Amino acid sequence: MSLIEVRDLTKDYRLNVKKRGLLGAVQSLLVPEYKLKRAVDNINFSIEKGEMVGFIGPNGAGKSTTVKMLTGILSPTSGSIMMGGLSPHKDRKKNASRIGAVFGQRTQLWWDLPVADTYDLLRYIYRIPEKKFEQNMEMFNDLLGIQEFMSQPVRQLSLGQRMRADIAAALLHDPEIVFFDEPTIGLDVVAKEKIREFIKKINAEKNTTMLFTTHDMLDIEKTCKRMIIIDQGTIIYNGTVEQIKERYGRSRTLVAEFAQKLDRIDLPAGVELIDQKDNKKYLKFNRDEIQVSGLIAELTSKYNILDLTVTEPEVEAIIREIYEGGIDFDKGISGDSKKSLSEQYCVPC
Template sequence: MNAIEVNHLRKEFKAFSSRSGLKGAFRDLFTRNYKVVPAVNDISFNVKQGEMVGYIGENGAGKSTTIKMLTGILTPTGGELTVNGMNPHRDREKFVQTIGVVFGQRSQLWWDIAVQESFQLLKKVYKVPDQQYKEHMDHVIETLDIAPLLDKPVRKLSLGQRMRCELAAALVHNPPLLFLDEPTIGLDVLVKLKIRQFLKEINEKYNTTILLTTHDLSDIEALCERVVMLDEGKIIYDGELSRLKENWGDQKEVVFQFLDEISLSALSDLTKNENISWSFDEKKQSYAAITEADEEVISQLITDVVANFKVKDMKIEETTTEEIIRNIYEKGAVTS
């Protein structure tokens, strides 16, 4: 059974387009020009029950708009979608009982009351039986390590503490489908690890379907075997993360640290006849050369650099998922 079915989904917004100059501004007072902007442009995909899927893309690609349509917040301009066997807009009251939502930059907790009071209010909203609530939430509270936070008002929590409580709040009614929109934004590494481990646990224990939208690709790598990639409102990749790496991870990164100060232009001039791109990491004071994963090409690159500059340290790394995805966007590739 599919938890999510999306067919030719579209969402368009009407945006005001102002005319230039004083005369144009005067005309805008009486007649306005509008243009139609497609945020989501004819996309189709399915998510199976129990699957954990990464929904990724650059800013403005249409990720959050899609999530808002799937959760019933926005009404589609066109196309069809079914979530947990229901239409999110027509069956809204029944539908919201079957989903949990965490928006990284919005809160569903009441700001001035204790966290546990928010949980109790949500328990009543979702009509969760006392015994079911106790058994389930005891596990959630223990796993997320939020017991010391239950008596504190939300406004006194740190960002990491609040996000753990937000996640717990989304699971008060133990929904079969969980939408996560930037759930780890701004969090430190330890909190991220705790949240990732918890998500794996609920997926294994309850077969919870998770659709994860994030800019932190380490979250995707840690949790999802499948990714759906969006660009300008269209799906440009839908498949296994491992296959994405196989097809596009045909490059390596050679990282150099030098004894003397070096300019990027000097390195670029040295390899100008090769298909090599250079970048500088100011924090690590290192220079990285992205090149094809060919032993002879890498060997020649190292030979040229060592012959012309004093090298302090050097290492060869696999291309990261972030680099692979940047590559796809730059080349405008469409694959499936």
């Protein structure tokens, strides 16, 4: 059995329908009317021990709701979650000692105190044995360099330092499963890279299972093998990061630098001029329809070309296209079919 097993998970929210006007306000007070909103719609997936999985989807797709159910904050409407044999909501406290969480936008560190004080408190909260605590502190210091700002109040730390300290805080008790919510938000490229490296190292060393929700696709590309895409409450993709590039990243761009500036060029059918700069021209085509070698041969035979490069789209561009509906999804791949969102009105008796 996998470490995390999610079966037929569904979550409905009850939204208050507010009526307008004074009479409406009184009415909604006496006979409240609710609207059911399905945030997560019958999803299934499983995650093995030691896996790193990216959870992505547009805002309001249901990924935070799913994560909140996985951490035990929210209870499912129906379906089940099993995390190493425990239900996160029903066995909240037991489960909590095995998980850790990093919320990039909210710190769990005490704002006015040095980082060391929070760590000391967490040692009590998670009952971390002295020896393990010291080992971990040493390891985090080697990898993250937290020692240099250990005695500074958190409010004086830079965002990068704070994020490193926060990640260490979430990992201090050697959790089996760690949730990362926007772990690199607001950081510069170097700091982002440092954090990704660290996360990968921890995963390799401790075989920690990790789940990421982030808007930064690079976070996912660089750390996760697998990703789950959620949209409108259902899983629309569940597979490797490689595979999505393979399947949906069919377009290629050929950048050709010509010896002189050309006003117009003859292009074979299926090749599109998308941009030009100085002597460079950007040509987009579908790799299934047109062979790169053929295209290059044709161009070099007609024109004097100085330089050529072919680029493939980044995952981010593919995902953006998926959200925007530009890519027609091959439903077979993830096993889940996209259902329409059900919204019902109901008045309690």
